[in-house]
Structures are given as C-alpha cells and as structure tokens.
Amino acid sequence: MIEIKNVYKSFDDKEILKDINAVMETGMTNLIIGTSGSGKTVLQKCMVGLFEVDKGDIIFDGKNLTNMSEEERKELRQQIGMLFQGSALFDSMTVEQNIKFPLDMFTKWNHQKKIDRVNDVLERVELKGTNKKYPAEISGGMKKRVGIARAIVLRPKYLFCDEPNSGLDPQTSMVIDKLIHEITKEYNITTVINTHDMNSVMEIGENILYLYQGIKEWEGSNKDIIFNKNKQLNQFIFASEFLRDAKDMRMLEEKGIVDNDRNMEQIMREGGANLVKGDEEKEDKQLQ
Amino acid sequence: MKIFSTIGAYLLMLKGMFTKPENFKMYWKELMHQSVEIGMGSLWIVTVISIFMGAVSAVQTAYQLVSPVIQKETIAQVVRDTVILEFAPTLVCIVLAGVVGSKIAGELGNMRVSEQIDALEIMGINTKSYLVGPKILGALITIPLLVILAMVLGIYGGRLASTLGGILSGDTYDRGLLLGFTPKNVWFALAKAYTFAFIISSISSFYGYNVKGGSLEIGRASTSAVITSCILILFADYILAFFIL
Numbered sequence: 243m244i245e246i247k248n249v250y251k252s253f254d255d256k257e258i259l260k261d262i263n264a265v266m267e268t269g270m271t272n273l274i275i276g277t278s279g280s281g282k283t284v285l286q287k288c289m290v291g292l293f294e295v296d297k298g299d300i301i302f303d304g305k306n307l308t309n310m311s312e313e314e315r316k317e318l319r320q321q322i323g324m325l326f327q328g329s330a331l332f333d334s335m336t337v338e339q340n341i342k343f344p345l346d347m348f349t350k351w352n353h354q355k356k357i358d359r360v361n362d363v364l365e366r367v368e369l370k371g372t373n374k375k376y377p378a379e380i381s382g383g384m385k386k387r388v389g390i391a392r393a394i395v396l397r398p399k400y401l402f403c404d405e406p407n408s409g410l411d412p413q414t415s416m417v418i419d420k421l422i423h424e425i426t427k428e429y430n431i432t433t434v435i436n437t438h439d440m441n442s443v444m445e446i447g448e449n450i451l452y453l454y455q456g457i458k459e460w461e462g463s464n465k466d467i468i469f470n471k472n473k474q475l476n477q478f479i480f481a482s483e484f485l486r487d488a489k490d491m492r493m494l495e496e497k498g499i500v501d502n503d504r505n506m507e508q509i510m511r512e513g514g515a516n517l518v519k520g521d522e523e524k525e526d527k528q529l530q
Numbered sequence: 531m532k533i534f535s536t537i538g539a540y541l542l543m544l545k546g547m548f549t550k551p552e553n554f555k556m557y558w559k560e561l562m563h564q565s566v567e568i569g570m571g572s573l574w575i576v577t578v579i580s581i582f583m584g585a586v587s588a589v590q591t592a593y594q595l596v597s598p599v600i601q602k603e604t605i606a607q608v609v610r611d612t613v614i615l616e617f618a619p620t621l622v623c624i625v626l627a628g629v630v631g632s633k634i635a636g637e638l639g640n641m642r643v644s645e646q647i648d649a650l651e652i653m654g655i656n657t658k659s660y661l662v663g664p665k666i667l668g669a670l671i672t673i674p675l676l677v678i679l680a681m682v683l684g685i686y687g688g689r690l691a692s693t694l695g696g697i698l699s700g701d702t703y704d705r706g707l708l709l710g711f712t713p714k715n716v717w718f719a720l721a722k723a724y725t726f727a728f729i730i731s732s733i734s735s736f737y738g739y740n741v742k743g744g745s746l747e748i749g750r751a752s753t754s755a756v757i758t759s760c761i762l763i764l765f766a767d768y769i770l771a772f773f774i775l
Contacts, residue, residue, distance in 0.1 A: 292648060292651065292652070315654075316552075316654040316656075317654070318654075319651075319652055319653060319654035322652055324649065324652045326645045326648065326649060327645070328644055328645055330644060330645040330646050330648065330649040331646075332649075333644075333646075343653075344653055346553070346556055347552055347553050347556055347653065347655060348552065348553070348653075348654070402652075
C-alpha cells in the first residue's frame with residue numbers, strides 16, 4: 243500500500259500539486275487520471291522519488307520515502323518496477339538483455355537461472371521467442387510488453403505505469419490493460435497507472451484518483467465514476483457524445499435495466515415494439 | 531550568475547559518482563565497454579591525424595630553416611618537440627573532443643530524453659556512477675595511450691615525409707631525434723593528456739546527462755560539449771605550460 247499525505251510540489255513558484263491525499267491499495271489497479279498538465283506525471287514521479295516533494299509524506303507500507311537515506315531509497319527502489327510512456331528500453335541491448343539487466347545488477351543467480359526467469363516473464367507477456375530482437379525491430383505494443391516484463395522480472399511489490407497505452411491502437415491497449423491487471427492480481431502488488439485512456443478507466447480502474455489543476459477533485463472506482471456529479475470530471479471523461487452515450491448504457495447496466503449481453507434487441511421488441519410498427523407505417527405511406 | 535550554478539551542478543555530478551557500486555562486475559563490464567568505444571573508436575582518426583601532423587610539421591620546418599648554418603638534424607628536433615609538446619596532446623585531444631565528446635554527450639542526451647536514465651534510477655542504480663564514471667575512467671585510461679601513439683606516429687610521419695620528400699635522410703633524421711631530447715617533455719605531454727582526457731569526458735557527460743527537451747536539445751548539448759571542451763583544453767594547455775615548463 244502507498245499512502246500520499248498532504249503532498250505539495252512546485253516548480254519555479256508555480257504550484258503543481260496542492261495538498262494531495264490518497265491511498266493506493268495493494269492488489270488493485272490504482273489509476274491517476276486528469277487532463278494534460280493536471281499534475282499526474284509529477285505526482286507519480288514524486289511517488290517514485292524522481293522528484294522531491296516540497297511538503298508532505300509518501301509512505302510505502304509504513305516506510306516514509308521523504309525521510310529515507312540514499313541507501314534506504316536504493317533498497318526501496320529495488321522493490322519498484324516502472325513502465326515508462328516510451329517504454330525506456332535500452333536500445334543498444336536485445337530484448338533478453340533488457341529484461342536480464344535488473345537480474346545481472348541485483349542478483350547473484352547463475353546465467354541459466356537468469357535466462358529461465360527471462361523466458362518465464364517473456365512467456366507471461368506473450369512474447370516468447372523475441373529474445374534476440376532489438377527494440378528498434380519490434381512494434382510499439384511489443385515494446386510496452388518488454389517494458390512490463392523488465393518491470394516485473396524482480397517480482398516487485400510496487401508497479402508504476404506512466405500512460406501505458408500511449409500510442410497504441412484500442413485493441414492492443416486492451417491487451418496491455420488486461421496484462422497489467424492480471425499481473426497485479428497474480429503478484430498481489432500495488433499498481434499505480436497514469437492514464438487518460440477512458441477504456442482503461444472503465445475496464446481496470448478499481449481505484450481512481452482524478453486530479454484537476456493539481457488538486458484531487460474526486461476519488462472512487464470505475465463503478466462510481468459513471469454516477470459522479472463532479473462537473474470537471476464529467477467534462478473530462480465524457481467529452482464526446484459517443485462517450486456520453488456509452489456512459490448512459492453503462493448506467494443502465496449498473497442499474498440492471500440492460501444486461502451485459504446487451505439485450506437491446508429484446509428491449510426493442512418488448513418496449514420499443516411501437517417504434518418499429520410506427521416505422522413500418524411511415525414507410526408504407528411513403529411508398530403510396 | 532548562471533555560470534556559477536552550472537559549475538555547481540558539474541561539481542555535484544562529479545561528487546555523485548563516488549558511491550559503492552551496486553554490482554562491481556557490471557560496472558567493470560561498462561568500464562571495459564567504454565574504454566573500447568573511446569579507444570578503439572578513435573584509433574583510426576588519431577593514426578591519420580598524427581602521421582599527417584608529423585609530415586606537415588617536417589615539411590614546413592624544412593621550408594623555414596633555409597640557412598646553411600643550421601644543421602639538418604634540427605628539423606627532426608623541431609618535429610620531435612612540436613609533436614611531443616603540442617601536436618600529440620593538444621591537437622589530438624581537440625579532435626577527440628569532437629569525436630569522443632559529441633559521442634558521449636549524444637549517447638547520454640538520448641538516454642535522458644528517452645527516459646532510460648530515469649529507468650536506471652528507478653531500478654535503484656546510481657546513474658552518475660554507472661553511466662558517467664566509466665566514461666571518465668575509460669577516457670583517462672585510453673586517451674593518454676592514444677596521445678602516446680600520436681607522438682610515435684607523428685614523429686614517424688615526420689621521418690616519412692622527410693625521406694620521401696628528399697628533405698633529409700633517415701639516418702640524419704634519427705640523429706636529430708636524439709639531439710637535446712628532454713624526457714620531461716614526455717611527462718609534460720602526459721600530464722596534459724590526462725588533464726584533457728578528464729575535461730573531454732566530464733564536460734561531455736555533464737552536458738549529455740543534463741539535457742532537457744528533445745532531439746534539438748541533444749544536438750545543442752553535443753555542440754556545447756565540444757565547444758566548451760575545446761576552450762577548456764586550450765586554457766588548460768596554457769596554464770600547464772606556464773606552471774610546468
């Protein structure tokens with residue numbers, strides 16, 4: 243679990259984060275959402291220690307990051323895995339070397355054991371057989387999966403993902419989301435995801451934190467979000483008419499009016515039968 | 531005032547390098563890799579420059595020493611001392627500032643922009659120690675060796691040009707090399723080589739490590755690294771000559 247308590251962060255007298263309080267639960271996919279410039283990347287970088295907070299505490303299972311010495315931070319960071327927006331793969335190394343790098347640096351395992359672990363994680367992310375490829379030779383989705391493999395190879399307690407679906411098509415995005423969600427449950431880790439992909443929010447957002455201009459505006463789950471009354475949040479998520487229609491459908495599902503198999507046909511037959519009959523009469527008139 | 535904060539950031543980067551390695555074997559591997567990249571990567575350019583440098587030096591010295599009073603061996607002496615004192619350490623290092631310096635700044639800048647440095651930091655690796663340290667150490671190992679090679683090839687280039695150009699015979703040239711030879715000059719040249727190697731590698735690493743932005747800024751960082759290194763090399767050249775000679 244990660245607790246964020248009264249965190250403030252400024253750059254050059256401009257306040258980016260103002261009094262952020264949140265809890266990122268273990269075994270859940272915790273999402274930080276918001277518009278560009280809302281402070282979500284800064285918050286995530288404060289959480290992993292890449293930025294120092296001006297005020298406040300960031301507590302990893304009882305250990306306060308802001309009070310840690312360099313040695314303690316190093317130890318904590320070895321329990322953190324991170325997937326960057328651009329994957330951040332080492333481009334002079336192959337896929338195998340990229341994933342093996344943390345093992346080489348932090349374990350005393352023999353070569354075969356390291357290779358076995360690399361092959362295990364590659365299989366887990368469905369990239370078996372790509373060991374000898376370089377990052378320049380694989381697609382964007384594959385790079386993300388290699389990034390995930392490298393992030394989990396040391397079995398971290400915390401997984402951070404910075405816009406994992408950035409630049410991916412909707413289908414591949416869903417594959418990445420599903421993978422991150424499964425790994426979170428499988429390893430029982432605390433996963434924190436920065437995103438503004440609504441598919442991710444609705445599919446895997448078990449704990450969602452919405453930031454607006456550096457302030458926490460709303461917190462809840464993907465089930466609560468469709469019923470929220472926060473104006474900024476609704477403008478952010480349901481920006482297009484298509485998404486507003488989708489929200490209406492999901493609300494109907496949640497209320498039990500429409501089931502998951504989309505029984506629209508049945509509703510149209512039972513509840514909308516007049517509409518269908520009306521259309522037939524109109525058509526007859528036009529023919530006449 | 532910005533220059534003071536830049537100098538401060540540079541010194542903090544150097545200070546940050548001195549920590550216990552997370553894995554000595556990995557650091558050694560990186561040191562060897564950088565040494566090969568810097569040393570072997572610059573071998574050909576140093577060879578070509580040195581031979582021609584010595585050759586031109588011999589031809590131009592012969593052109594200027596037209597008096598029959600002055601012995602022909604003097605040409606070899608002048609070539610020897612010019613190559614050892616100045617051409618091999620300074621000229622070669624200015625070329626290496628461009629070759630090695632831009633490579634280091636570009637590599638680190640690209641790693642910074644593509645978040646590879648952040649990825650290493652998140653893993654718990656001290657990136658100043660792992661990325662910058664081996665570059666500086668690798669330069670300190672290989673650049674003086676390249677300067678020694680430049681001295682030898684420069685002097686040989688002078689001999690080649692003198693004999694092929696009919697300026698003087700090989701035996702005359704060899705006699706001239708031994709006349710008035712001061713071993714202190716070689717030590718002075720090596721002192722310059724170590725100083726310049728540190729300047730090239732540390733300045734380039736500083737600019738690359740602190741890139742902020744995109745590919746345009748990487749290019750700017752490379753250029754700034756080379757220019758700053760060249761200026762500091764020339765400044766250090768003067769200071770060392772003033773105090774040691």
